[in-house]
Amino acid sequence: MRATSAQQAGFVPMYRVSPFVRRFAWALLGGVFLATLWVNLSPASYYDAMEYRLIELAKPAWIAGDVLVITPMTVTSELLMPLFLFFVGKELWEALVLQRGALSGRRALLPAGAVIGACLGALAVWLAHSAVFVADEWVHWAEGWPLPFGSEIILGYVAGRMVFGPAHPALHLLLLISIATSILGILAAGLASPGGDLQPLWLALPVLACAALAWLNRRPQTDDLTERDRRRGQTLWPYAVAGLVSWLGVVAAGLPGALGLLPVIPLIPHAERAFGLFAEAEEYLHDPLNRLAHSLVKPLAVVLFLFGLTRGGIDLAAFAPTTITVLLSTWLGKPLGLLFGALLMAQLFRLPMPAGVRIRDLVLVAILSGIGFTVPVLSLDTALPGGAMAEAARLGFALSLLAWPAALLLSRALRRAG
Template identity: 40%
Template sequence: MYRVWKFLEDYSLLLVIGAAAALLWANVSPESYRAFVHLQLWENAPIGHLHIGAGGEAHRTLTFHYLVNDVLMALFFGMAGKEVWEAVALEGGSLRGRKALTPLIATGGGMLGPIVVYLLGAAVLGKFALLANGWAIPTATDIAFSYLVGRIVFGAGHPAVMFLLLLAIADDAAGLLVLAIFYPQGELAPVWLLASAGAALAAWALANRLPRALDRGHPDRPASAWVQRHLGFWPYLVAGAISWFAFQEAGIHPALGLLPVIPAIPHSDIEFGIFAADEAHETDLLNTIEHHLKTPVEFVLLLFGLANAGVEFTAMGGATWLVCAGLLLGKPLGISLLGALAARRFGLPEGMRLADLPVLGCVAAIGFTVALFVAGVAFPAGAVQDSAKMGALFSFAAALLAITAGRLARVERQTATED
């Protein structure tokens, strides 16, 4: 049983199970599915969907959908943000220095290509005004599933797998910025962001910086030891809650609300890379928190799939094909073209060929998790949103496309022992 659970956990198949269950439920009994997803848990709540009455009075309603997408998914984006932070900020981080330039430029192509294909397609269909706001949906790359397919196509020891991970991390970072800037969740009130920044700064100063200052001249570090033993993660939990609430009140998607607190948490100065086995042995607070969150986040992804992937097959429409075209056509083209231009100047990792770039672009075309999320905020609930979500689900076709492209490009699989 342990091995079965480990397989499910490592490859995020709980998300697939949730999405498959949602698809089945929505097509067998659509009314009961919608009633479940939009079930009201708390009327006049301090958090939830904001409603403005006829007289101007405002109140919030906490629904199951809001609980999953806006509250619990903050844990998922927090873990993604942790990987981005380590890759960018720590010495030796994978997105620092010249070695990251080719993947970073390829990431730009992997976002620009889908946007161009999507918007051009919307114009050709004569539905630009209706569908244009979904331009960011096909820019997403699902790290977990792309990593899995990348290992299948290239082998665990191929340098293209690390290239793919660097690209996916950079894509995540850009995606978080896109969500925050282009998809506000209400009237913007940026003054609330001062509360978010203040909470993060207070947690860093009181539970991180101050104990270190008090420990100067004391090799046994008594102040830091006391904070670690008696306070642990609690100051950062409080700061995270304040930051999350501030994002909600600021009109920015609250699922991003934990991101400002991540740099405040004590962390190792070593960056092993996403999915690195050695990271499991790190005992700093940031990695410890991530270790404890991994299993709960898997269940969150199960609920996310259940709450978002339930679309009827009759929902297929223009947005479906635009999202598919953006992912399956625009992303491989963008990564191949800009990646090749960057490789001429900055080179590719040793053992990786230009012919591997189109294959890698097909692997990165699996949007799924983040594409579903962006579809839910790009369009209001209804036929267009369901159509766009169907396109995100169809992005799994990129796995077959990548395997076929790998064979045509004569990719030589490399095991980890060949590194």
Template identity: 45%
Template sequence: MYRVSHFVTRFALCLLAGVALALVWANLGPRSYSDFVEWRLMDGLVGYPNPDALDGMGRTLTMQYLSGGVLMALFFLVLGKELWEALALRHGALHGRHAIAPAIAALAGAALPVALYRVLPGDLAAYGAAPGAGWPVPMASDVVLTYVAGRWVFGSGHPALRFLLIMTILDDLLGLLTAGAAFPVEALHPAWLGLSFGAALAAYLLFNLLPHRLAAANPASPAAHFLHRRLGLWPFALAGIVSWFGFQQAGLMPALGLLPIVPALPHADRAFGIFAEAEEVLADPLNRLAHLLVLPVCAALFLFGLTHGGVEFTAAGPVSWTVTAAMLIGKPLGVVAGGLVGARLVGGGLPEGMRAADLVRVGLLAAIGLTVPLFAVGASLPGGALQAAAKLGLLAAGALALVLLAMIRRVGAQR
């Protein structure tokens, strides 16, 4: 059994603090809250496309874009690091048969809510939206919030937490990639992705592979020492900036822009588990970067919650209940069905000590979604009342899921 690092709980608290403040602010002072979210910080190379940008570079950086498009890239870098280790390293959580059940549960837990959302009457036409608009909204969950709630439900050492973490990371990245590809931020220019992957490849060849080869040929090589010790993480930070810029210019979600550099960073030889506490003592560049990003990611999550989580409660409408139903019904059904298929029919098996009945609680936990679903709201729905209604649906789904989990927990305790 491994222990999950305490910084995951910090991430959840920062996100919740931002959302709570946003809800209070949006309902007590909606005008000032809207002014803050749309605060025009600067015109230049970074921001959303704006033909009225003052300096002629065509982009405007707002507070909402800064939090969602720029700073949240650090959070998804941390998620990408965990996914890369799970896939590529020895003893990774996504190696072997035990990865089958959470992977199929993630796919089914994303597909069934989308199907349910599309058949339920959301009255999208009343908002001036096309039929089926916003279908990526119920796809994803929330890694940090589901983990904290999962600790309350299962206890800190339950094997279902490992299953939950693997599933929600896959679920979140799948949801973000789908929303970004189906609803690009602007007109697509795929050639710019060459800049992103070129920067990642150059960083790998020059500052990972080359010093490794030099050190293998001569352990005392001054060139290897300079590349490893003196330059440290700076070349990878520069490659990350270039990669992020390439994603922005390509028209894709810039929050994904740091993911290409994850495989380029030197890393440990084996994985210790998703968000494993043991990784806090590792000194390889990939883990050092993750340690350095803990406080910036906390700040990014707080600001993201503050700029994306505010909504007036009076905005509730039919689409709110559609989103709630898709999350609260579709997620648990998809997770249970996918988990059982993976565990029994395909033969992946559940983690030792996890029962099939635990999948119901895992499915309800997966109905708690903020970060990636809020990205999907902004990408796939027209602004204004429709986005506000969808956000309320997400909040209602999470609250009702916690109520149901509390009831299940109480019944279990009585038994």
């Protein structure tokens, strides 16, 4: 589709997505594959390795929680995965604030309706099924309700690329919905079940970090900047320090460490124009936010492999009522809610469908939104008690990947039908 026709219809065309997104997918799948083999062949050695206590210290009373326990799992989830959330959070922020961003102005309404509908649909089915089929008597029936919110960003994009092709505008919509629902999911999980007693005073640290960046980025009244001013404006270490301070405050407050870098994103200077989510063109931009993102590309492939290895081990014998709850929420509640929310928003505000996206494409996006693995698994320890219930949920999220071939088969059937 030509960019001009897409712009006239009010939707940014799908720019070429950088190939590193597919490398992320294969790194994640590689880690999951190795972990699944290991946990099914030798579960004891797998859990001994992943839960090995590297550090165990008593915490001061003024920090949330009683004991600081560092394991390979917590290193990956709390220290490394915040880099991934920063990477995808940057894309969502730019879509909201940049010129021609995919979520600027009225463009935000239809995706927002889809996101809200998807989360409410998943929540309704989770609560309904949990109320009827309680997994354990000692577990509250609504336990884990934020888990099905998160959609699969990386694997979802690869699946969508196979379903729609590499340049279809529906891919852009799928990425927007996946990123937004994932961030909402991990935020809801952290607020609903904080790690230990919540200590909100520690959230002053992210606020101070943002205030320091706002002061640093204050602009001189004149346009006659010296070369020294320009170089100082391009240095990255202040943003890295602010991110570290923000992360420390979030963790000390008892919230998931994965959220720790998100507060500083709006305060980092960014480009003036959007090129699309994960656009290959962004590799040629030199603003601080894009430079930070570029510096993470190679490390994140390793991070996602380690996440798959430490958190992606799927016990194939863990099937339980929670598995069904996960699948119904992701395969039924979320897609139906997404469709209802998007179409309701379009009707209320008289919105056209995004350029190049038809109703049947929206149906396929809804089905692909039923894939949820990375962010839901990241939130498992926060949202659910450990043990059999968590393993049953992990199996359910792994099985949700079957929405991938289902969407692919449906897309081929729709093409044949014309």
